[in-house]
Structure formats: C-alpha cells, structure tokens
Amino acid sequence: MIHLDEGTVLGNGVTMPWVGLGTCRLQRRQAVERAIHTALDAGYRSIDTAAIYQNEAEIGSALQKSIIARDRLFITTKLWNTSHGYSHTLAAFDESRRKLGVDYIDLYMIHWPSRGRIQETWRALEILYNRGDVRAIGVCNFGVRDLQELIRHCEIKPFVNQVEYHPRMNQKPLMHFCHQNNIQVQAWSPLMQGEILSESLIVQIAEKHEKTPAQVVLRWALQNGIPVIPKSATPHRIRENIDIFDFELPIEDMVNIHFLNENRRIGPDSGHYFYD
Structure with a gap:
C-alpha cells in the first residue's frame, strides 16, 4: 500500500x-487562503504554483498563517516563458521566492x-540547486526529444518532469524514457478537468x-508511480482528492483503466508550445 505520510523519492534522495x-x-x-488552509488541514504537504498563475504572494501569505513547519512542506513553483535566459532566470527565481516568503523552494x-x-536557463x-536555494530542479511539459536535448548538455538531469x-493520455513512451533516466513523472490535470469522471468504467470501479x-483515477495514477497535483478550490473536493490511501485497485481494474488510453490531450502539446 501507498501511504499518505510517504512520498516518491527523487534521484537526489529528496522525498516528494x-x-x-x-x-x-x-x-x-x-479563495487562495481557504484552499491552502483546507488542504493543509486535510493532510496535504505539497503546494504547486507557478509565476504565470499570479498567486505566489497569496500562497505565501496563506502559508505564513499556517502552523505547519516549513520543513514539512514541499513547495513547487515554475519559471515562465518570458523569463528564460541565465540572468533572467535567476531574477525570476528571486522574485518567486520573495513572493512565497520562503528561504528556499523545494522544486x-x-x-x-x-x-x-x-x-542557459537550465545552467x-x-x-540555484548547487548553492542550496532549491532542493530539486525539474521541467514541465518536456517530451522525449526535449529531454534528450537537455540531457546532452546538462550537468544535472531533471529530477522531475x-x-x-x-487515463486518456498515459504517455507510455515518455514514461519509459523518464524511468530509464531516473526522472520522476508528475501528473498535472490528472482528472482531465473532470471529463474522465463520467466514463462508465471509472464510475463502475x-x-x-x-x-x-x-x-479512483487519482489512485490509479499513484499505483502507476505517478504523483498527482489535482486542482480544486472547493473544500470538499480538496479533502476528497487526498482521501485515497485507504484502498487499493486490483490489477484487473488497473489494466482496464489503462486501456482507456487514446493519447488525447486536453492541454497544449509541448511539441508545439515554444516561446520564441
């Protein structure tokens, strides 16, 4: 069984x-404060944001009001497209860290x-990683070719993608490549923006x-070794989304859900989403 107080161990030994x-x-x-406080009360210790979400300051304010110790939290934020380049990246990181009100960022x-x-951005x-400002570094929305190009020139491989x-987009070739290179895959939009929830097979299970x-869908991802970051601002859904550690899907359910795959995206394809 996978337990709430556990996590996946990244390539550098950090637990996510x-x-x-x-x-x-x-x-x-x-809304941000209500969501953060509901999540922390429900047992969440991981908060995922990004510069483009324009809520880092609000999240930082909510976290400052929490009694949860900083070293028990796992805070992720992301560099936006307009801040690429060596010096721009360092400046963008400092801005995100300031808004979040923390001494370091976990990912x-x-x-x-x-x-x-x-x-130059990855450099x-x-x-940031080598000087201890972050505990882990990673990428989002990178396909196999993107990762191959990055790995050819980097000193430190991404720890997370x-x-x-x-279930409609299980990314099998990418999963295989990341596994071979000790890169942990993490799922955004694991509930397919709610679309998958009316699928008859999922309802039956x-x-x-x-x-x-x-x-069921979130548990399926976890049993495939994929951490999830479901988005919700609704308190009962926030609590529901983490209440997945008291049951286990048998192999037949896992296989049946696997065959729902259609390689169908609901978001942009990383192969066509470049900032020039």
Missing part, C-alpha cells in the same frame, strides 16, 4: 509527496520548453470500491 494541491487559476486572496521547474534558450537552475497525465470516480 504523492498528492499536492494544484493552484492554476486560483487567484483571489480569500523549481521550467514551465515549458523554449527554443534556443534551454541550455541557472543548476546554480511534470506533464499532462490521465468507483461504485465497487465505494469511492468517487475522482478518487
């Missing part, structure tokens, strides 16, 4: 929680591949286990 709170499109201070990531500037992330991952469709 299995479930984090996604905060995309969560911006109003009151700092490149949000999207950017043609022609990945090497800045390596500097955060990508779209759900949920009824069998007396769980919700969302809990």
